[in-house]
Amino acid sequence: xxxxxxxxxxxxxxxxxxxxxxxxxxxxxxxxxxxxxxxxxxxxxxxxxxxxxxxxxxxxxxxxxxxxxxxxxxxxxxxxxxxxxxxxxxxxxxxxxxxxxxxxxxxxxxxxxxxxxxxxxxxxxxxxxxxxxxxxxxxxxxxxxxxxxxxxxxxxxxxxxxxxxxxxxxxxxxxxxxxxxxxxxxxxxxxxxxxxxxxxxxxxxxxxxxxxxxxxxxxxxxxxx
Numbered sequence: 001x002x003x004x005x006x007x008x009x010x011x012x013x014x015x016x017x018x019x020x021x022x023x024x025x026x027x028x029x030x031x032x033x034x035x036x037x038x039x040x041x042x043x044x045x046x047x048x049x050x051x052x053x054x055x056x057x058x059x060x061x062x063x064x065x066x067x068x069x070x071x072x073x074x075x076x077x078x079x080x081x082x083x084x085x086x087x088x089x090x091x092x093x094x095x096x097x098x099x100x101x102x103x104x105x106x107x108x109x110x111x112x113x114x115x116x117x118x119x120x121x122x123x124x125x126x127x128x129x130x131x132x133x134x135x136x137x138x139x140x141x142x143x144x145x146x147x148x149x150x151x152x153x154x155x156x157x158x159x160x161x162x163x164x165x166x167x168x169x170x171x172x173x174x175x176x177x178x179x180x181x182x183x184x185x186x187x188x189x190x191x192x193x194x195x196x197x198x199x200x201x202x203x204x205x206x207x208x209x210x211x212x213x214x215x216x217x218x219x220x221x222x223x224x225x
Contacts (some may be wrong), residue, residue, distance in 0.1 A: 048211030051158070056205030056215040059144045059160035062101060063116055063201060067221050076115060080105070097146075104144045116141055116164045116199070130165060135202055135216075138163035160205040167198040167218065197221045 069089055076082025077089035079102050086098065105113045109124035120130040121139050131137045145159035199219045206212050 044209065045211075048207055048209040049213055051207045052205040052211035052213035053215065054205075055146070055158050055207055056160050056203040056213045059146065059205065060162065060201055060203035060215055060217065062097065062144055063142065063162055063164060064219055066101065067116070067199075067219065070115075071221060071223065080115065081113065100144055100146070101142065104142045106140050106142060108139070114141075117166075120165060132165060132167065132200075135163070138165055138202060158205075158207050160203045163202045163204075164219075165200050167200045169195060169197050171195045195223055197223065 070076060073084055073089055075084045077084050077086045077098065079086050079089075079098055082089075089098070105115070108114050108118050109121050109127075118141075120132060121127070123129040127139050128137045130139060140161045141164050142162040143159060144162060145157070147158070197220075199221070200216065201219050202214065202216045204212065204214050
């Protein structure tokens, strides 16, 4: 029985074409997998950044609530070294958060907790001198953490580093007029008309997965007689 040479060559070409198609399909599959993995990384990074942003925004509101309650109550709670009972210092945060604040407060260069009212800090240790509008020089005033709602337990690896620097004081409208109208004594007009203290608040939120976000706000604290 004779086999045609042409038919043998055709069978060899079919095998070669099949191998070429197999290689091409393998390359397409690899490229598709790499694209899928890249998209998964992008989605994960976006999710981590969003979690870090929410953490930064949420914990940045804590010192603002402390400021507001301090002005209303005219003091600090005992748990933070003040004279007011903790029960009277009932801002819209839980007792657990008050404990978190206490544990998260940082000491200044003098070794004291200034409760956010300190002046610009000088250089000490590895920290440079604070410059008002240079955020890279700001010292941490508090490192706060909260439960990670994405975990099965309450792991406090979701945190934010809060830095607060003073940004000036402004008398309220009419303070000078009140003093000219007859208020006596240095600062009489300011005491009658009140004033505002400004602070720059920066919060650096971090979450697992190298998620990091920075938010900033200017806080105005009004003081009135």
